[in-house]
Each structure stands twice: as C-alpha cells, then as structure tokens.
Amino acid sequence: MLADRIAIKAGLFSGPLDELDSLHLCGSRCGSCGEMTLGSNLACPNCGGEDISQVALGDEGRIYTFTVVRHRPPGNYQGPEPFVPFGLGLVEVDDVIRVMAPLKAATDQLEIGKRVRFSPYVLRTDGEGREVIAFAYDVVEG
Amino acid sequence: MDDVYIIGVGIHPFGRFDKSYEEIGAEAAAAALKDAGVAWQDIQAAFMARMYLPATSGPRILRRLGQTDISVIDVEAACASGGAALRQAVLAIKAGDAGLALVCGTEKMPRGFMDPSMIYSAWQVELGMSMNPAYWSMRAMRHMHDYGTTAEQIAMVAYKNHRNSVHNPFAMYRKEFSMEQILGSPLVCDPIRLLEICAPNDGAAALVVASGRKMRELGAHGIKIAGVAHTISRYSSDFRCPAESMSMTIDNVGPTEVTAERVYSAAGMGSEDIDCFEVQDTDAFCEIEIYEELGLCPKGEGGRFVEEGHSALGGRKPVNMSGGLISKGEPVGASHLGQVVDLVWQLRGTCGERQVEGARTALAHVLGAGGNCAITVLEC
Numbered sequence: 001m002l003a004d005r006i007a008i009k010a011g012l013f014s015g016p017l018d019e020l021d022s023l024h025l026c027g028s029r030c031g032s033c034g035e036m037t038l039g040s041n042l043a044c045p046n047c048g049g050e051d052i053s054q055v056a057l058g059d060e061g062r063i064y065t066f067t068v069v070r071h072r073p074p075g076n077y078q079g080p081e082p083f084v085p086f087g088l089g090l091v092e093v094d095d096v097i098r099v100m101a102p103l104k105a106a107t108d109q110l111e112i113g114k115r116v117r118f119s120p121y122v123l124r125t126d127g128e129g130r131e132v133i134a135f136a137y138d139v140v141e142g
Numbered sequence: 143m144d145d146v147y148i149i150g151v152g153i154h155p156f157g158r159f160d161k162s163y164e165e166i167g168a169e170a171a172a173a174a175l176k177d178a179g180v181a182w183q184d185i186q187a188a189f190m191a192r193m194y195l196p197a198t199s200g201p202r203i204l205r206r207l208g209q210t211d212i213s214v215i216d217v218e219a220a221c222a223s224g225g226a227a228l229r230q231a232v233l234a235i236k237a238g239d240a241g242l243a244l245v246c247g248t249e250k251m252p253r254g255f256m257d258p259s260m261i262y263s264a265w266q267v268e269l270g271m272s273m274n275p276a277y278w279s280m281r282a283m284r285h286m287h288d289y290g291t292t293a294e295q296i297a298m299v300a301y302k303n304h305r306n307s308v309h310n311p312f313a314m315y316r317k318e319f320s321m322e323q324i325l326g327s328p329l330v331c332d333p334i335r336l337l338e339i340c341a342p343n344d345g346a347a348a349l350v351v352a353s354g355r356k357m358r359e360l361g362a363h364g365i366k367i368a369g370v371a372h373t374i375s376r377y378s379s380d381f382r383c384p385a386e387s388m389s390m391t392i393d394n395v396g397p398t399e400v401t402a403e404r405v406y407s408a409a410g411m412g413s414e415d416i417d418c419f420e421v422q423d424t425d426a427f428c429e430i431e432i433y434e435e436l437g438l439c440p441k442g443e444g445g446r447f448v449e450e451g452h453s454a455l456g457g458r459k460p461v462n463m464s465g466g467l468i469s470k471g472e473p474v475g476a477s478h479l480g481q482v483v484d485l486v487w488q489l490r491g492t493c494g495e496r497q498v499e500g501a502r503t504a505l506a507h508v509l510g511a512g513g514n515c516a517i518t519v520l521e522c
Contacts, residue, residue: 008265008268008269009263009265012265034391035389035391035392036389037387037389038386038387039386045377046377046378046389046392064284065280065281065283065284065287066280066283067276067279067280067283067331067332067333067334068329068331068332069270069273069276069331070328070329070330070331070332071255071273071330073255073258073267073270073271073272073273074254074255074256074257074258074272074273075257075258075259075267075272076264076267076268077267077268077269077270077272078268078269079269079270086270088270088271088276088280088331089280090280090381090388092390095390096389096390096391097387097388097389097390098381098387098388098389098390099386099387100271100381100384100385100386100387100388101271102269102270102271112283112284112287123268123269134265134268134269136269
C-alpha cells in the first residue's frame with residue numbers, strides 16, 4: 001500500500017500526489033486582469049480580483065536567472081547531508097509566470113535560457129508517516 | 143508646514159560586543175541627547191527601530207535613561223526599520239503631537255546567515271530557498287546577462303567601500319582589500335563572493351529630531367530632513383522580497399525607484415542636486431543597481447559608473463563614504479539611522495578623511511525583505 005502523501009505547501013500542486021508523472025504546479029489565474037500567480041490563491045495580488053480559477057502550469061520552462069548556493073542554508077534545510085552545492089533559479093513557464101525553484105541539474109550545466117522540466121519528488125517522511133512532496137526543475141538535455 | 147530638523151546624533155559602533163542590546167541602544171540614545179544638548183526628560187515621543195530583538199525593546203532600552211511616561215514604540219520594517227521609525231517621528235512632529243522626538247535603531251544579531259524563519263515560509267527553508275544572498279545573486283546574474291556587467295565591476299564596489307572604511311572608527315572591518323583578494327575570496331552564491339557581502343552584527347544609532355520652532359527655542363543648529371519615505375514593493379517588481387513567483391507580463395517599477403520618486407518630490411530635489419550618498423550594499427552588486435535606480439546613471443550603466451570612479455570619494459557622486467554595510471556590518475534595525483548619523487556628520491563637515499568637500503545635501507537608502515525600502519534626504 002502506498003504511503004499517504006502531503007504537498008510541502010498546500011495548494012502548490014495540481015493533480016494526484018500519488019502519481020508524480022501526472023503532477024504539475026498549480027497556478028491561479030485572475031478572471032479580471034488575467035494575471036497568473038503560483039499556487040492556489042483566493043485573490044489576485046495584482047488587481048485584488050476574487051474571480052480566480054486554478055489551472056495546471058506547463059511542465060516545460062526556461063531559466064530566466066539562477067545562482068549556485070555554495071553554503072548549507074541556515075535552519076531546517078532538508079537537502080542532502082553532507083551539503084552539496086545546488087542551483088536556484090527563476091524559471092519562465094507558459095510565457096506568463098516566472099517560478100522561483102531549486103534546479104536539480106549539475107551546477108556547471110546551469111545557464112540563462114536553458115530548457116528545464118518540472119520534477120516533483122518525495123523530499124522526506126513527516127512525523128505522521130506521510131511522504132512530503134516537493135519540486136525542482138531539471139535541465140532538459142539537447 | 144514647519145520643517146523637521148536633526149539636532150543631535152549618536153552612534154554605538156557596529157561590530158560584535160559582549161554587551162546586552164539594552165546597553166548598546168542606550169549608549170547611542172544618550173550620545174544623541176548629549177549631542178543635541180537636551181535631556182531625556184525633554185523628549186516627547188520615541189521610536190525604536192529593530193528587527194531581531196524581542197517585544198518592548200524600545201521601553202527596555204530607553205528606561206535606562208529614566209522612566210518617563212511618553213509614547214515609546216518599536217518599529218519593524220526589515221532593513222528599512224530605521225527609515226520607517228524616522229518617518230513616524232517626522233509625522234508626529236508635523237502633526238503637532240511632539241516638538242522633540244528621539245529615533246533610535248538597535249540590533250544584536252548572531253554571526254552567520256540570518257535566521258530564515260523571520261522572513262521565509264517553512265517550505266522555502268526546507269528546500270534551501272532561504273538565503274538572502276541567493277536572491278541578490280540571481281539579480282546580479284541577470285544584470286550581467288542583460289547589460290554585460292562584469293565580476294570585476296562588482297568587486298570594485300567592495301574594493302571602494304572596504305577602502306573607505308579605514309577612515310570610519312565606527313565600522314566593524316576597517317581593512318582595505320585588493321581586487322585580487324576580493325575576486326579570490328570564496329563564492330557564496332554565484333557570482334557574489336565572501337568579501338562582497340555584509341555580515342549581520344550588533345550596533346545602534348540615534349537621532350534627536352525637532353520641529354523648526356523647537357529648534358529655534360533651544361537655540362540649536364540642525365540639519366533639515368528634506369524628505370523621508372518608506373514603501374514596500376508592489377506586485378511583480380522585485381523578486382528579492384523574496385517572491386515565490388514573478389509575472390512575465392507585468393514588470394513594475396522596483397521599490398528603490400518608487401521611494402526615490404516620492405522623496406525627490408517631497409524634497410524638491412533630484413539625484414543631480416544631491417552631493418553624497420549612503421546606500422544598501424548588503425552585496426556589492428546591489429550598489430550597482432541602486433546607482434541606476436536612484437538616477438545617478440542610466441539603466442545598465444551602473445557597472446561602468448563604479449569603474450570610472452564616479453562613486454568613489456573624490457568622484458562626482460560619492461557613495462558609501464562610511465565604508466557601507468559591507469565593512470560596517472548590518473545591525474538591521476540600526477543600519478539606516480547609522481547612515482543618517484554619518485551623513486549628518488558629512489553635512490557638518492566633521493568627517494575627516496572620509497569627508498566629501500563642501501557637501502550640502504545627502505541621501506541615505508536601505509532596501510530589504512518584503513521589498514521594504516526607505517530613503518532619507520538631508521539638507522543643510
């Protein structure tokens with residue numbers, strides 16, 4: 001039997017958590033101004049509109065900008081131990097939104113404009129035995 | 143309406159001290175009162191800027207000077223806390239609620255990266271999206287891509303500020319570094335290096351502010367607050383907030399430009415009228431972008447601006463004569479008021495080796511979490 005699963009942040013994903021291949025990031029589109037924001041939101045941060053519909057964001061994107069984090073982040077960081085430097089970037093999706101996200105690829109492969117793909121994964125198991133689902137973007141080869 | 147003046151300033155050095163935050167803050171406040179020639183009992187309202195200190199820090203610090211019954215409130219607006227507190231004091235004076243007010247900023251922070259739970263959500267911390275320098279670095283990376291800004295130009299900001307700090311007795315690091323040392327220091331978050339970022343630390347700074355009427359009554363000589371503004375970033379204008387996402391269809395003007403526009407309009411001045419600047423250099427790249435956003439040079443030319451020496455002491459628009467936060471450290475609640483204290487000394491002409499000759503006008507700028515931005519313009 002599959003373990004229960006929970007999203008690392010409520011409303012972040014669209015689709016079934018137990019089928020990672022069919023999981024996408026969730027966006028909120030405003031019916032008034034058309035703006036798309038990340039996650040499941042009640043109101044539009046651009047115009048204040050409340051006519052919001054949830055949509056699945058596309059899985060493909062491009063790196064708008066990035067950095068390589070070379071020191072273990074402070075606090076409750078759940079990445080690999082011992083620490084391994086990793087990429088962090090803003091990923092352009094569907095020509096409407098830039099998503100802040102960890103980048104899974106080897107750090108020397110990262111560059112602005114590079115194609116990446118949404119990649120959800122099991123981050124850890126929480127205190128109640130549930131698998132916590134997180135996400136990153138992985139560089140698409142070629 | 144009557145103008146508001148700074149009639150006394152005080153600072154506790156920025157650094158790391160075996161002292162309580164109460165002692166650090168009270169020392170700066172007492173120094174400002176002494177400089178103004180007024181007693182604590184004469185102060186009618188007080189504002190304590192701080193971010194990482196506990197509740198009621200203001201009363202706990204200031205009761206060391208005497209337990210009066212005035213309004214003392216803590217003000218928090220991340221890196222712009224000092225500007226937000228100063229703005230409150232100016233509003234109180236302009237409203238006629240007080241003739242004489244104290245504004246103090248105090249901080250005591252542990253070494254290393256700041257506690258991420260203060261400004262990030264739990265899930266961002268788990269995924270490692272919780273280091274401030276990462277966001278500054280992403281901004282730098284894109285600027286380099288769009289405008290050809292170089293790693294050397296970024297390092298030149300750190301070189302200039304570390305060099306200026308040698309003359310500032312209140313800075314934490316008073317050491318000059320060569321370009322080779324800066325460019326050879328370890329990367330923290332590409333492309334930003336260790337000698338190009340500031341460190342959180344301890345410190346305090348304080349101002350006594352007065353209405354023009356009160357100043358004349360006291361026979362004091364003040365520096366005029368020509369304008370003070372505080373804003374937070376509007377939708378899709380700055381991903382350093384830190385934002386979870388940005389729009390690709392809306393690119394709003396960032397907090398520094400919005401705040402500058404407000405303060406320039408209040409002061410009846412533009413960047414061309416201002417003689418010297420203290421700005422947020424939490425990382426060396428940030429200062430390059432701020433040149434552009436304050437209007438010191440066109441968009442994309444900030445790298446060239448520092449390379450050509452315009453922001454150096456002796457240049458046409460000196461920036462961070464104090465050594466900036468890169469060398470002073472950033473006691474968050476105290477940083478903006480520390481800039482203002484140094485600029486008051488510039489306008490009094492008492493800065494010695496770091497003095498900008500003939501400075502008559504000055505601008506202090508801070509920018510941080512939540513897109514909190516504050517700018518103060520002074521005039522003598």
